Amino acid sequence: MTAHHSRRNFISKAAVAAAMTPLAGLSAFGREYEAAVERTPMASPPSDLKITDIKCGYIRGSLFVKIYSNQDIWGCGEGVDAIPGTYHLVKNFGERIKGKNPLNVHRLFEDIRKSGFFQGAQSGMYIAVLSAIETALWDLAGKALKLPVYQLLGGKFRDKVRVYCDTALYQRNLPQPSDFAEAAKKSKQMGFNAIKFDLDQANDPNKYDFYNWTASPAELQRMYDQLSAAREAVGPNIDICADMHGRYDAVTAQTIAKRLEPLNLMWLEEPIPAENVEAYKLITESTSTPICAGENHYLAYGFRRMLEIGAVDIVMPDLQKCGGLGEGQRIANLANLYYVPFAPHMVASFLGAMACAHVCATVPNFMIMEWQSYFHTQPMFKEIITFEGEWVKDSFITVSDKPGIGVEINEAGMKKYAIPGVPFFE
Ligand SMILES: [Mg+2]
Numbered sequence: 001m002t003a004h005h006s007r008r009n010f011i012s013k014a015a016v017a018a019a020m021t022p023l024a025g026l027s028a029f030g031r032e033y034e035a036a037v038e039r040t041p042m043a044s045p046p047s048d049l050k051i052t053d054i055k056c057g058y059i060r061g062s063l064f065v066k067i068y069s070n071q072d073i074w075g076c077g078e079g080v081d082a083i084p085g086t087y088h089l090v091k092n093f094g095e096r097i098k099g100k101n102p103l104n105v106h107r108l109f110e111d112i113r114k115s116g117f118f119q120g121a122q123s124g125m126y127i128a129v130l131s132a133i134e135t136a137l138w139d140l141a142g143k144a145l146k147l148p149v150y151q152l153l154g155g156k157f158r159d160k161v162r163v164y165c166d167t168a169l170y171q172r173n174l175p176q177p178s179d180f181a182e183a184a185k186k187s188k189q190m191g192f193n194a195i196k197f198d199l200d201q202a203n204d205p206n207k208y209d210f211y212n213w214t215a216s217p218a219e220l221q222r223m224y225d226q227l228s229a230a231r232e233a234v235g236p237n238i239d240i241c242a243d244m245h246g247r248y249d250a251v252t253a254q255t256i257a258k259r260l261e262p263l264n265l266m267w268l269e270e271p272i273p274a275e276n277v278e279a280y281k282l283i284t285e286s287t288s289t290p291i292c293a294g295e296n297h298y299l300a301y302g303f304r305r306m307l308e309i310g311a312v313d314i315v316m317p318d319l320q321k322c323g324g325l326g327e328g329q330r331i332a333n334l335a336n337l338y339y340v341p342f343a344p345h346m347v348a349s350f351l352g353a354m355a356c357a358h359v360c361a362t363v364p365n366f367m368i369m370e371w372q373s374y375f376h377t378q379p380m381f382k383e384i385i386t387f388e389g390e391w392v393k394d395s396f397i398t399v400s401d402k403p404g405i406g407v408e409i410n411e412a413g414m415k416k417y418a419i420p421g422v423p424f425f426e
């Protein structure tokens with residue numbers, strides 16, 4: 001018998017006893033008290049935990065999923081990139097797990113992954129939504145068991161997770177080398193010891209053809225000048241990496257990777273589109289500049305061939321997109337078999353950042369994780385979550401010790417950023 005039932009029986013008996021007394025008013029009092037206890041959240045054994053509902057909201061580029069339970073605790077997770085228009089997918093997946101125990105995270109993940117056609121060979125929106133749900137399940141399980149997610153994932157190698165600051169200069173039109181230098185210095189002043197820049201510019205006036213992504217000599221010079229200015233601004237001991245967002249061809253990738261070698265980059269990211277890992281291998285083998293990819297690959301299966309053939313020097317799955325926290329840990333462990341470091345991509349809110357940090361804490365080959373400069377400049381990111389404490393200090397996030405992920409979404413704060421016509425926690 002659960003504590004809940006024991007208390008209920010006791011109160012019922014008290015109410016009956018009261019009803020048998022000449023003071024009839026006491027019986028009404030007893031019933032009210034019993035009803036109040038019924039409304040009060042009561043803990044029951046984890047085995048009695050059941051998923052009751054699943055709701056979602058869309059803010060900026062993120063899908064936020066909230067999974068409710070019969071014990072007045074809930075879990076939240078986030079998905080990114082491949083999430084627009086996925087409301088009905090969330091509801092469909094939610095129906096599959098309603099009434100089930102959320103503590104069986106891996107099993108529920110498999111139930112959803114294999115519930116579509118082709119027994120789980122999925123990617124894109126399907127896996128991005130699954131990532132948000134899986135993360136919410138870990139959060140819920142942690143709260144139910146009163147343990148932080150890193151503990152559920154096997155414990156931590158480190159208390160703090162190193163991050164690099166993405167300067168988000170792509171949001172400026174045609175940034176100059178001086179902009180790169182200024183952003184690098186600013187990031188260093190903020191305490192970051194690693195910085196990322198974007199080299200691809202679709203509107204570069206030196207580009208000859210929009211559809212052909214062979215960089216012209218002037219574009220290659222522009223890329224070198226930008227990163228060279230950043231290196232000069234911060235010196236040799238700050239890590240610098242550069243992203244090309246998969247927009248170039250193999251000859252451009254090989255040329256620029258070679259050209260950038262004297263700048264000692266931490267990595268050159270997605271110089272070519274993601275699909276052809278054999279092409280990645282040719283580029284990786286042609287240069288001493290480390291080559292990195294993974295944010296557009298899904299599930300551990302998406303990383304198998306890449307790792308087997310040595311296509312990249314570093315893997316960077318996006319945990320809000322590749323399958324979630326368990327799958328992110330699996331990818332890291334798979335990479336570790338090849339002595340390849342794990343440096344996850346991260347463009348979510350601070351909820352997603354902390355969720356990712358839990359996984360980073362649990363794998364030996366964690367290298368560094370992404371952090372966004374706009375966390376510091378756009379008030380929205382503070383308003384949409386609730387978290388006590390410092391987000392980042394001197395290029396490190398301290399992994400939360402609270403049950404679950406340790407960061408809560410703030411639905412009231414999110415409301416003003418809700419997209420009109422798009423479901424908001426329905
Ligand atoms: Mg990238």
